[in-house]
Amino acid sequence: xxxxxxxxxxxxxxxxxxxxxxxxxxxxxxxxxxxxxxxxxxxxxxxxxxxxxxxxxxxxxxxxxxxxxxxxxxxxxxxxxxxxxxxxxxxxxxxxxxxxxxxxxxxxxxxxxxxxxxxxxxxxxxxxxxxxxxxxxxxxxxxxxxxxxxxxxxxxxxxxxxxxxxxxxxxxxxxxxxxxxxxxxxxxxxxxxxxxxxxxxxxxxxxxxxxxxxxxxxxxxxxxxxxxxxxxxxxxxxxxxxxxxxxxxxxxxxxxxxxxxxxxxxxxxxxxxxxxxxxxxxxxxxxxxxxxxxxxxxxxxxxxxxxxxxxxxxxxxxxxxxxxxxxxxxxxxxxxxxx
Ligand SMILES: NC(=O)c1ccc[n+]([C@@H]2O[C@H](COP(=O)([O-])OP(=O)(O)OC[C@H]3O[C@@H](n4cnc5c(N)ncnc54)[C@H](O)[C@@H]3O)[C@@H](O)[C@H]2O)c1
Numbered sequence: 001x002x003x004x005x006x007x008x009x010x011x012x013x014x015x016x017x018x019x020x021x022x023x024x025x026x027x028x029x030x031x032x033x034x035x036x037x038x039x040x041x042x043x044x045x046x047x048x049x050x051x052x053x054x055x056x057x058x059x060x061x062x063x064x065x066x067x068x069x070x071x072x073x074x075x076x077x078x079x080x081x082x083x084x085x086x087x088x089x090x091x092x093x094x095x096x097x098x099x100x101x102x103x104x105x106x107x108x109x110x111x112x113x114x115x116x117x118x119x120x121x122x123x124x125x126x127x128x129x130x131x132x133x134x135x136x137x138x139x140x141x142x143x144x145x146x147x148x149x150x151x152x153x154x155x156x157x158x159x160x161x162x163x164x165x166x167x168x169x170x171x172x173x174x175x176x177x178x179x180x181x182x183x184x185x186x187x188x189x190x191x192x193x194x195x196x197x198x199x200x201x202x203x204x205x206x207x208x209x210x211x212x213x214x215x216x217x218x219x220x221x222x223x224x225x226x227x228x229x230x231x232x233x234x235x236x237x238x239x240x241x242x243x244x245x246x247x248x249x250x251x252x253x254x255x256x257x258x259x260x261x262x263x264x265x266x267x268x269x270x271x272x273x274x275x276x277x278x279x280x281x282x283x284x285x286x287x288x289x290x291x292x293x294x295x296x297x298x299x300x301x302x303x304x305x306x307x308x309x310x311x312x313x314x315x316x317x318x319x320x321x322x323x324x325x326x327x328x329x330x331x332x333x334x335x336x337x338x339x
Contacts, residue, residue: 001185004029004076006102008039008066010155010264010333011119011148012082014051016066018159020058022189027076028066040066047332050156074109078182080117082148087268093275094123094268103130107137114141115182119148121209121269123276127168127202142175144168145202146183147209152263153330164196168205213269214289219254220261221295227257228298260299262327264335267293300338 001024005016008030016028030036035045042056058064073079083098099120106116116134118127127145134143145168150158167183169176180199184191191197198208227237237257245252261267270289277286311318327337 001025001078001182002076003027003078003080003186004073005080005082006030006073006106007081007083007098007120008032008035009082009084010046010048010152011150012080013039013045013055014048014150014155014159015080015082015119015148017051017055017058017064018156019186020061020064021054022160024063024186025076026058026064027072028064029068029070029073030066031068033068036066036068047330048155049153049330054156070105070109073106074111077113078115078117078186079106079110080119080146082119084264085120085122085268085272086264087271091275092271093279094121094272096122096126099126099130100133103133107134107139110134110139110141112140115179116141116143117179117183118143118145121147121213121265121272122206123272124203124206124210124280125276127206131170131202142170142172142179144170144176144179144183145205147205149209149212152333153328160190162190162195164198165190166205166208167197167199168202169199171201210269210273213266214273214286214292216254217261217266217270217296218288218292220256220266221292223255223257224260224299225295228295228302230257258299259303259338260296262336262338263331264333267296267336303338 003019003024004027005012005019006029008016008028012030013028016026020026028036028039038045039055042059044052044055081099081102083102085094085096085099088095099122110116118130127143131143134141147166149162149164165187167180169179223237223241226240230237230240241255241257242252244250245255270293274286274289277283307320308315322339325334325337325339326332327334
């Protein structure tokens with residue numbers, strides 16, 4: 001399959017190199033000339049274990065190239081939108097400016113046999129509105145949503161060996177069939193080894209992604225809330241986490257109390273989910289996520305207060321080393337990092 005990947009950040013660059021590594025012909029497109037030049041020379045613009053090797057091998061194979069020119073996408077059959085969807089500066093909602101710009105830049109180069117796939121994390125309803133945008137421009141290409149679940153630090157492994165693959169297919173049966181054929185061909189090696197495949201409509205696929213991230217954020221804030229009670233009682237939160245994690249309905253992962261979650265996904269995704277619920281008239285359904293966010297922010301304040309106390313009540317004149325600036329190990333991503 002000939003695939004163009006639009007947006008070559010943490011998600012798109014890893015996806016582009018990984019898709020080339022499984023035999024597809026891939027074009028990585030981005031508006032950032034410096035990033036494209038580096039990627040084309042085999043230089044990873046960010047730290048991600050294993051990415052340098054998969055990038056170098058893909059470039060050597062001749063199946064991967066990079067460009068800033070959307071006209072180059074015309075020769076490719078599937079177009080995968082991987083651009084950023086950060087939090088808006090003045091509200092909790094997701095900023096879809098980059099998604100809209102990517103689709104608008106792609107439109108003049110689309111033909112009817114092309115398929116557009118969305119992989120960015122977007123508020124529910126985005127895919128339907130993008131389909132309208134395509135149709136309003138006279139483009140008849142099918143659109144499907146195929147959310148990404150990779151974890152930074154494990155991005156290559158997660159892209160090549162995902163826990164599950166999700167397709168959000170269009171309502172029109174012929175378009176759904178065409179989109180599914182393209183998706184099945186892209187993911188053939190993963191489907192051959194029986195990676196679970198979940199198929200739904202646009203809204204379901206969009207909601208799978210934000211629901212998964214909201215659940216993970218809730219689990220982290222839950223144990224951090226328990227930690228607050230432990231600190232008031234002398235109980236040991238790590239022993240509690242171990243004990244409750246042994247219940248296989250709960251499981252041990254994401255139960256490490258600490259400074260809270262950060263990064264380019266969980267904080268903005270729970271806020272965007274709440275904002276979208278508000279627009280849909282179901283604010284109360286996700287009211288608990290507000291508390292998840294509050295607990296998380298309190299952890300940061302708590303560490304600052306603990307440090308101040310340890311330094312005798314004031315930071316004035318003290319030199320403090322922060323060990324680890326990213327939001328997690330094996331990543332250089334400092335977006336929303338608690339550090
Ligand atoms: N980083 C992760 O761990 C991760 C995991 C799952 C899902 N996601 C989702 O994937 C999406 C991308 O995240 P990311 O971390 O890769 O973001 P990023 O900021 O690292 O990368 C986004 C890229 O898109 C490019 N871009 C912006 N506008 C463009 C345009 N009009 N045309 C072409 N390129 C354009 C930017 O230059 C940048 O290189 C987000 O929706 C995010 O929520 C990210």
